[in-house]
Amino acid sequence: MWQALAALLVATVPFVASQIDRTGWTVTVDSFQTGTNNEAAKAIDGNTGTIWHTQWMPTNVALPHTITLDMKRSYNVNGLTYLPRQDGNSNGNIGQHLIQISLDGTTWTTTASGSYLDDSSLKRTPFTPVPARYVRIIAQTEAGGRGPWTSAAEINVLAAASYTKPPTNLGIWGATIDFPIVPAAAALLTNGKVLLWSSHKPLDFAGGSGSGKTETAIYDPATGTVSRRTVTETQHNMFCPGLSLDASGRPFVTGGDDAAKLSIYDGTNWISGPNMRIQRGYQSSTTLSDGRIFVIGGSWSGGQGNKNGEVWSPASNSWSLLPGCPVAPMLTADKRGVYRSDNHAWLFGWKSGSVFQAGPSKAMNWYTTVGTGGQKTAGLRGTDPDAMNGNAIMYDAVNGKILTVGGAPNYEDNQATGNARIVTIGTPGQTASVAAIGNLAKARAFHNSVVMPDGKVLVLGGESYPIPFSDNTAILTPELFNPATSSFTSVNPESIPRTYHSWALLLPDATIISGGGGLCGACATNHPNAQIYNPAYLFKADGTKASRPVINSVSATNVAVGATITVSMNTAVTRFSLVRYGSATHSVNTDQRRIPLTPTASGLSYTVTVPSDPGVALPGPWMLFALDSAGVPSVAKTIIIRA
Numbered sequence: 001m002w003q004a005l006a007a008l009l010v011a012t013v014p015f016v017a018s019q020i021d022r023t024g025w026t027v028t029v030d031s032f033q034t035g036t037n038n039e040a041a042k043a044i045d046g047n048t049g050t051i052w053h054t055q056w057m058p059t060n061v062a063l064p065h066t067i068t069l070d071m072k073r074s075y076n077v078n079g080l081t082y083l084p085r086q087d088g089n090s091n092g093n094i095g096q097h098l099i100q101i102s103l104d105g106t107t108w109t110t111t112a113s114g115s116y117l118d119d120s121s122l123k124r125t126p127f128t129p130v131p132a133r134y135v136r137i138i139a140q141t142e143a144g145g146r147g148p149w150t151s152a153a154e155i156n157v158l159a160a161a162s163y164t165k166p167p168t169n170l171g172i173w174g175a176t177i178d179f180p181i182v183p184a185a186a187a188l189l190t191n192g193k194v195l196l197w198s199s200h201k202p203l204d205f206a207g208g209s210g211s212g213k214t215e216t217a218i219y220d221p222a223t224g225t226v227s228r229r230t231v232t233e234t235q236h237n238m239f240c241p242g243l244s245l246d247a248s249g250r251p252f253v254t255g256g257d258d259a260a261k262l263s264i265y266d267g268t269n270w271i272s273g274p275n276m277r278i279q280r281g282y283q284s285s286t287t288l289s290d291g292r293i294f295v296i297g298g299s300w301s302g303g304q305g306n307k308n309g310e311v312w313s314p315a316s317n318s319w320s321l322l323p324g325c326p327v328a329p330m331l332t333a334d335k336r337g338v339y340r341s342d343n344h345a346w347l348f349g350w351k352s353g354s355v356f357q358a359g360p361s362k363a364m365n366w367y368t369t370v371g372t373g374g375q376k377t378a379g380l381r382g383t384d385p386d387a388m389n390g391n392a393i394m395y396d397a398v399n400g401k402i403l404t405v406g407g408a409p410n411y412e413d414n415q416a417t418g419n420a421r422i423v424t425i426g427t428p429g430q431t432a433s434v435a436a437i438g439n440l441a442k443a444r445a446f447h448n449s450v451v452m453p454d455g456k457v458l459v460l461g462g463e464s465y466p467i468p469f470s471d472n473t474a475i476l477t478p479e480l481f482n483p484a485t486s487s488f489t490s491v492n493p494e495s496i497p498r499t500y501h502s503w504a505l506l507l508p509d510a511t512i513i514s515g516g517g518g519l520c521g522a523c524a525t526n527h528p529n530a531q532i533y534n535p536a537y538l539f540k541a542d543g544t545k546a547s548r549p550v551i552n553s554v555s556a557t558n559v560a561v562g563a564t565i566t567v568s569m570n571t572a573v574t575r576f577s578l579v580r581y582g583s584a585t586h587s588v589n590t591d592q593r594r595i596p597l598t599p600t601a602s603g604l605s606y607t608v609t610v611p612s613d614p615g616v617a618l619p620g621p622w623m624l625f626a627l628d629s630a631g632v633p634s635v636a637k638t639i640i641i642r643a
Contacts, residue, residue: 017079017126017158022046026070029054031061031150043067043152051085053092053151065150068136069157070105077101078129078495079158080112082137084120085151092151093118095143096225097178099125101132108136114178114219114529115226117202118143125529127176128495129160143180168539170491174511174532180228181215182519182528184501185243185585187251189267190621190638192508194219195251196515197231199239203528204521208257209301214238219530221507234272236261239519240300242283243583245591247291247314247619247643251583254295255280259302262312277310277319279303284345286590288353289615291643294369296357297327297342305338311369314643322373329375332361332386333409340411346392347590348402351615354428358392359384360407366429382434384419385409389466389586391449392423393457394593395483397616400425403457403481408445412467418443422486437486442475448504448587450512451594453577453625453633454537457481459488460514461498462587469520471497478533491536496527503584506592508623508636510538537631549573549626549634558640562612565624565639569604573626576608578639581621593618610641619643 022044029040031054038053055061084093099112111127135157139150166172182203183196195218200211212235217228231238241256251265252273259281262273276295279302285295288311296309309325312318327342334340346359355367356378362385364378381387381404390407394400402423408416418440424433440459447462458480464473474497479488494514498504502517515530540546555566567576576599582592595617599606606626611617623636 017160020071020075020157020159022156024072028068030066031055033057040067043155044069046154048083048086048153051151051153054149056149060148063140063142063148063150065139066136067152067155068134069155071133071135071157074103074131074133075157075159076129076161076163077132077135077157078160079124079126080135081156081158082116082123082152083154085153086120090118090120090144091146092149093143094137094139094150094152095141097140098138100136100138101130102134103132105134110175112176112178113224115180115228116143116178117180117528125176125178126158126496128173129163131163166492168543169536169541171536172534173492173494174534176495177219177226177515177530179217179219179226179528179530181217182501182526183217183503183516184239184519185241186503186505186515187243187245187583188505188507188581190249190581191267192221194221194505194513195265197238198519199257200237203519203526205239205519206521208237208239210258211237212258221509231270234261234263234270236263238263240281241585242280242285242295242298243585244285244287244293245581245583245620246287246293249581249621249640252285252293254285255283255298255302257281257301274318277321278307280307282343282586283307284347284588284590286347286349286355287618287620288349288355288369289351289618290353291619292369294347294349294355294367296325297330297345299338299342307342309367309373322369324373325367325369325375329363329365329377330357330361332388334388335410340388343411344389344586344588346404348394349615349618350425351428351613354615356425356432358402358423359404360386360388360390362386364432368428376429379431379434381423382421382436384421385417387417387419389445391447391459391587393449393451395451395455395457397593397595398611401483405440405449405459406444406447406462408466414465416443416445416462416464416466420488438488440479440488441490442477442479444475446499446502446587447475448498448502448514448584448589450504450506451579451592452506452535453510453579454627454631455483455577455594455596458512458533458535460504461494461502463499466500468500469518469523469525471499471525474499494531496529496531497525498527499525501586505582505584506579506623507532508638510535510625510633510635537633546630546632548632549628551624551626551634551637554624554637554639557638558642559610560642561610561614561617563610565608565610567606567608567626569606569626571628572604573606573628575599575627576606577625577627578617578622579625580618581623614643617641
């Protein structure tokens with residue numbers, strides 16, 4: 001039954017929404033300005049020239065403000081649109097907010113939160129379908145900080161044709177998180193917050209070359225707040241960059257629209273680093289075993305071809321060319337030539353300062369970074385063709401196990417594959433072992449994959465026929481890889497397409513955030529939002545939440561390779577894992593990898609040992625998870641492994 005339901009979900013398309021007729025609805029608010037034609041009903045009168053506005057005279061009424069819609073009967077609600085005032089005045093634009101639904105007007109469930117962009121454009125918030133009669137918006141801030149007001153020209157509610165309660169044994173998608181930008185890149189910070197950015201504009205990438213600025217946001221999962229910031233201090237448009245987390249966990253952002261630049265975020269400030277020796281966009285980078293950062297490829301910007309390797313040293317804060325690391329062996333045979341063929345390399349920092357390149361070219365390679373560098377073939381990825389915009393995930397670093405999934409022979413306008421391979425690496429320079437496994441149920445490219453604490457890998461989003469800025473062949477149903485069986489199972493579908501410019505990351509609470517897509521201005525495929533997936537391991541068989549083990553304390557949070565860590569638990573557990581913090585853009589996440597740990601127990605005190613090779617346990621921030629006998633993970637403790 002479970003497998004049959006999973007198979008059925010593969011074809012499910014959840015976000016088909018229609019606007020509900022508002023005839024007969026009533027609306028109530030906490031405040032409106034009397035005597036000025038700004039009463040609550042103006043928000044649902046079908047006239048974009050009228051507005052509801054909270055009281056501003058004789059005195060202001062403080063935030064938060066609430067507007068509640070009574071639709072008079074239940075619908076399968078799956079979205080809301082909010083049109084700010086259209087009269088050229090921005091006072092009252094909603095910023096931070098909650099969207100809640102109810103069947104009885106008493107018990108409320110949050111279906112969306114976050115922050116809207118401060119402009120007059122239509123805001124669209126899709127979410128997982130749920131039956132509701134009442135919908136309300138709680139405006140927590142005014143988007144521009146101009147005053148304690150809220151206003152709205154029009155509010156509409158969207159509905160799906162049907163509703164089926166999602167089974168918890170396939171995981172549950174949480175509330176939508178609205179952002180004031182379309183995030184095309186994301187990085188998990190060591191404080192647990194998520195750093196996001198778009199381009200020089202919040203919703204559009206076009207015309208950004210040389211703009212010297214980037215629109216960013218930070219999402220705090222603990223509070224649900226979203227804050228926006230325009231970064232100009234590094235004079236760097238960080239759209240389409242290379243991205244890694246350095247040995248201290250700082251997002252390290254290279255090239256892109258401003259193709260020579262390096263910007264580093266220290267958790268508070270953006271810092272300019274030295275320019276790369278070669279200008280790049282769509283390159284990949286990876287942190288090395290000694291804390292240096294290697295970068296290669298990137299002909300999308302800064303000229304085409306000869307984007308050979310170079311390396312950044314934290315000791316000297318400088319770049320060095322690596323002429324012995326040519327890009328040519330890793331080129332795909334893309335029909336658009338080198339402009340596309342050196343993009344988005346699947347890189348893994350490995351032992352002795354080496355780098356393993358698993359794709360997207362069908363040819364795999366080893367790069368060494370000592371002196372002027374070196375290159376050696378690692379063999380073909382079996383019979384797998386070039387797999388541009390596919391994924392590669394190191395789910396077991398101790399044993400050198402890498403899962404590769406999906407991708408397409410060309411960057412765009414061709415059929416993706418559903419191919420899956422397990423690539424095993426060991427001694428640098430040796431030919432990699434490749435094993436074909438059962439394919440994905442749905443071929444896909446532009447997708448993202450996330451390794452979980454238990455070693456499984458969730459594959460999310462993508463398109464079966466990849467075309468940038470299109471959702472026409474979007475795959476909404478994720479697939480879960482189980483390394484024990486080398487097979488995939490479909491899980492509950494997302495509500496929002498996640499295709500080109502989407503990303504996904506593991507969070508310290510063992511959930512997965514999936515967001516972004518688009519960044520094309522007034523296009524229909526902009527997705528300034530995210531959702532959080534709660535995997536099945538967080539639920540009991542009866543659908544209730546599982547009791548989670550708790551890490552009471554750890555003996556050290558900043559350790560060297562080979563270190564022993566003592567972990568105090570509140571209950572018995574059977575295994576541990578370390579998962580490196582992730583960063584992602586354009587389906588590439590070279591930071592994430594998982595280390596399984598076998599503990600030694602003494603009561604509720606456990607001892608685990610970090611691998612002694614820094615090529616396995618790369619320097620930087622890691623999440624330490626404990627798992628009980630049912631596979632339920634704890635919330636992670638952050639461990640910094642020193643270079």
